[in-house]
Amino acid sequence: MKDELDYLIQRVCNSKKKKKFDEEAGWKKVQARNFHKKKKRHSVILLWSGCAACALIILGCILFVNNLSEPQFPTPxxxxxxxxxxxxxxxxxxxxxxxxxxxxxxxxxxxxxxxxxxxxxxxxxxxxxxxxxxxxxxxxxxxxxxxxxxxxxxxxxxxxxxxxxxxxxxxxxxxxxxxxxxxxxxxxxxxxxxxxxxxxxxxxxxxxxxxxxxxxxxxxxxxxxxxxxxxxxxxxxxxxxxxxxxxxxxxxxxxxxxxxxxxxxxxxxxxxxxHTSWLNGKLYFKDTRLEDITRKLERWYDFTFIYQEEDVKDFKFRGVIDKDRSLKETLSLLEGTKVIRFEIKDHTITILKK
Known part of the structure; x- marks a missing residue:
């Protein structure tokens, strides 16, 4: 299972190589093949990307999370x-x-x-x-x-x-x-x-x-x-x-x-x-700005995020966050991308570059 997942993720996420496939279609295949088995261990990708000279640079890592399911039409x-x-x-x-x-x-x-x-x-x-x-x-x-x-x-x-x-x-x-x-x-x-x-x-x-x-x-x-x-x-x-x-x-x-x-x-x-995944306790992101992600996290966890540097707001991520997980676990997933880190004081979280 892990070998198959790694292969699929490599096909979808390796943007530095010449693409011989449709990236959007590849992403959907990863979801379809790897999130449908309930109550088993699944993986979640959180990728950071930025734009420079019209080239998209993607950095990231594969993080493993329990009990993630395929996005599906919600059962409220x-x-x-x-x-x-x-x-x-x-x-x-x-x-x-x-x-x-x-x-x-x-x-x-x-x-x-x-x-x-x-x-x-x-x-x-x-x-x-x-x-x-x-x-x-x-x-x-x-x-x-x-x-x-x-x-x-x-x-x-x-x-x-x-x-x-x-x-x-x-x-x-x-x-x-x-x-x-x-x-x-x-x-x-x-x-x-x-x-x-x-x-x-x-x-x-x-x-x-x-x-x-x-x-x-x-x-x-x-x-x-x-x-x-x-x-x-x-x-x-x-x-x-x-x-x-x-x-x-x-x-x-x-x-x-x-x-x-x-x-x-x-x-x-x-x-x-x-766009309805929040009903099932999941927040799905696809090349989403960090500022837009943290705005949703602020509403759910009742914390305030501030940025040490403005350009960090434009870092982009792809992945899924389980709303039932603790804030500490969620921040650890984001820190696992090796591009940002967090400092927590009271109800304020400062985001810094690594």
Missing amino acids: LAHNESQHPTLPAKVELTLANGKSIDLEDINDLLEEELGISITRDSIHNQLTYRNNEEHQDSIEIRYNRLVVPRGADFSFELPDGTFIVLNSESVLRFPVQFAADNRTVYLEGEAYFEVTKNENSPFKVITGERKVTVLGTKFNISSYSDDPNWSTTLVEGKVSVSDNGKLHVLHPSEQYIVDNQTGKAEVQQVDATL
Whole structure:
């Protein structure tokens, strides 16, 4: 197994030699052949690359990690075992009447003033939110606010059956009850949606000036304001994205991506599994800038990264990080590339060149 893996990695990663193969295809073959056997030891590549005189220089090493699996269309946390043994205590739900709910201790809640009930599935750590029938004709649309902090993710089900997983450092505003002819929520951060189909009531996700509209589908939205890009990635079904007066329709494995600095937007073909891998506790990177990687690590581990030298931010890596591993293990993987090292003081991590 190891000999075969080393051979495949050499084919994919040896960029200094004249290529007689498609590197992208080679990378997919490595994933397909070496990540499909569960509960066995697998390898992960973390490669650093930089650009000089139009030539790509790749340095790296092969590091071995337990229990890594092939990226696959996600089975959301509520349908399987939750990544966290208990609900994150810091997740905050503020109801439309101003009442704050402790999601760690709640089992069943009936809020008569709003006409809602909230039930916790203790096995899967999923919350189910429901409206009571006698309040369906309320004339005022009022919003609840769910805040997921750094170091947590959270899953719950809306009254229409729509399933949502919120990633770290995300906020979702959703109505006490949906209007009869439309279902609208507001997102800051990142979330995965499995929308229950209702042809008479489209589901809308609004993030700033952009709006994603669906009838029934599976998709991911990443709308962090400090990320270089805004994106929505379609897993299944069809969605439309309204952006600056223009409408873009996406099909499965397509992504609408916008540069947050320039505003330039495009639709591109992607491997949707890579953009939803966080649901299964994995962070996959493909020639990704170190600054973009550490930004995700900051949200998950609740640490702050600083750089001794600015050019280190542009070092590029390829590989996979298991979110269930400790921060120390994750940093060791990155240090194993022999190009950077870390100094930790309190909740701040300084990145230095080796």
